[in-house]
Amino acid sequence: xxxxxxxxxxxxxxxxxxxxxxxxxxxxxxxxxxxxxxxxxxxxxxxxxxxxxxxxxxxxxxxxxxxxxxxxxxxxxxxxxxxxxxxxxxxxxxxxxxxxxxxxxxxxxxxxxxxxxxxxxxxxxxxxxxxxxxxxxxxxxxxxxxxxxxxxxxxxxxxxxxxxxxxxxxxxxxxxxxxxxxxxxxxxxxxxxxxxxxxxxxxxxxxxxxxxxxxxxxxxxxxxxxxxxxxxxxxxxxxxxxxxxxxxxxxxxxxxxxxxxxxxxxxxxxxxxxxxxxxxxxxxxxxxxxxxxxxxxxxxxxxxxxxxxxxxxxxxxxxxxxxxxxxxxxxxxxxxxx
Numbered sequence: 262x263x264x265x266x267x268x269x270x271x272x273x274x275x276x277x278x279x280x281x282x283x284x285x286x287x288x289x290x291x292x293x294x295x296x297x298x299x300x301x302x303x304x305x306x307x308x309x310x311x312x313x314x315x316x317x318x319x320x321x322x323x324x325x326x327x328x329x330x331x332x333x334x335x336x337x338x339x340x341x342x343x344x345x346x347x348x349x350x351x352x353x354x355x356x357x358x359x360x361x362x363x364x365x366x367x368x369x370x371x372x373x374x375x376x377x378x379x380x381x382x383x384x385x386x387x388x389x390x391x392x393x394x395x396x397x398x399x400x401x402x403x404x405x406x407x408x409x410x411x412x413x414x415x416x417x418x419x420x421x422x423x424x425x426x427x428x429x430x431x432x433x434x435x436x437x438x439x440x441x442x443x444x445x446x447x448x449x450x451x452x453x454x455x456x457x458x459x460x461x462x463x464x465x466x467x468x469x470x471x472x473x474x475x476x477x478x479x480x481x482x483x484x485x486x487x488x489x490x491x492x493x494x495x496x497x498x499x500x501x502x503x504x505x506x507x508x509x510x511x512x513x514x515x516x517x518x519x520x521x522x523x524x525x526x527x528x529x530x531x532x533x534x535x536x537x538x539x540x541x542x543x544x545x546x547x548x549x550x551x552x553x554x555x556x557x558x559x560x561x562x563x564x565x566x567x568x569x570x571x572x573x574x575x576x577x578x579x580x581x582x583x584x585x586x587x588x589x590x591x592x593x594x595x596x597x598x599x
Contacts, residue, residue: 327471329374330386333596336362336370354587357562361585361595365557368598375591377537378426380584381480382470383592384546384554387582389453390466396551404447404482407489408439417492419522425481426533439485445475446482477533483550484529487542490549492521508544508572515541537590540571547571557585557595 340358344351361367373383387393394400411417423435425442449469456462470476494509518524532538538546547554547570554571561567584592 328467329382329470329476330594331372333369333371336368339370353562354559357559361557366597367595369596370585371594371596373593377535378480378533380538380543380592381483383584383594384582385479385483386466386470387594388550388552390463391580392454392462393552393580394454395450405440405443407443408436411489411492412436415492423525424530426477429534442478442482442485445478449479480533484532486549487545488521488525488529491524495521506548508541508548512541512545543571551579553579553581555581555583558589559585559587
């Protein structure tokens with residue numbers, strides 16, 4: 262009886278050992294497999310994370326490189342980088358920037374692309390980024406019909422000589438191109454001004470102002486609106502129906518813009534190509550968009566022309582936007598901090 266009990270225990274023990282050996286092998290294989298899977302997933306995750314980071318950095322660099330209005334930078338830091346040295350001009354510019362920082366509470370600026378659309382870009386970017394709505398006269402009229410009205414109702418066939426900035430285009434297709442520009446302005450302005458969230462509105466602006474073909478359409482639309490209003494004022498002066506703003510008298514007093522055609526040929530057609538807006542046209546821009554454009558002219562520091570408003574006569578309800586310029590050619594956007 263004892264021998265049988267001993268044999269049963271031995272057999273059971275051996276069976277358990279055999280089973281454990283098989284289970285142990287399976288467990289080791291499973292653990293090895295799980296370890297390999299974990300290691301592979303970890304490497305895959307690390308690879309994908311690095312790939313995503315590189316792609317994100319690439320997109321960010323590309324976006325910043327294409328942005329025509331760059332992210333904000335420290336005002337005094339920008340001044341120190343741009344105006345090194347001890348020349349009279351460099352010292353004056355640094356003093357002007359320090360005055361903006363100290364007295365005007367301007368702490369940052371956004372650099373605007375240096376081309377001949379600079380001032381129009383700086384003005385329109387701020388109108389969009391602040392969510393400023395259409396001026397009252399645009400709400401009352403359909404701006405898409407302005408090219409048609411000018412061409413057919415007022416008989417201005419010479420708008421076929423209109424040039425689109427760096428695209429020195431003239432011809433019968435000018436009408437169709439102008440209408441597309443007006444559509445782009447109306448659509449983007451309506452969409453962005455209707456966006457109440459400040460961050461979302463900023464993202465829309467960054468996207469729009471990083472697409473050269475789209476933003477150029479906006480500037481050409483603004484140019485054409487300027488031309489349209491000049492034609493309207495010229496007709497009013499000739500018919501003496503009603504008085505016009507004195508800025509039109511200043512504009513027509515120039516030999517180079519004595520009538521709408523010469524204004525277009527000698528001024529508007531070159532804006533965006535070889536010329537930018539001059540002082541009279543900046544008055545006109547503020548008047549048409551119904552915004553008070555305050556410009557800090559750093560090269561006029563310590564004179565009465567250091568700070569100028571365009572137009573100088575404006576309504577109290579108009580929104581205010583600010584620019585700064587070092588030479589009346591290229592403009593940047595100052596940012597205030599209290």
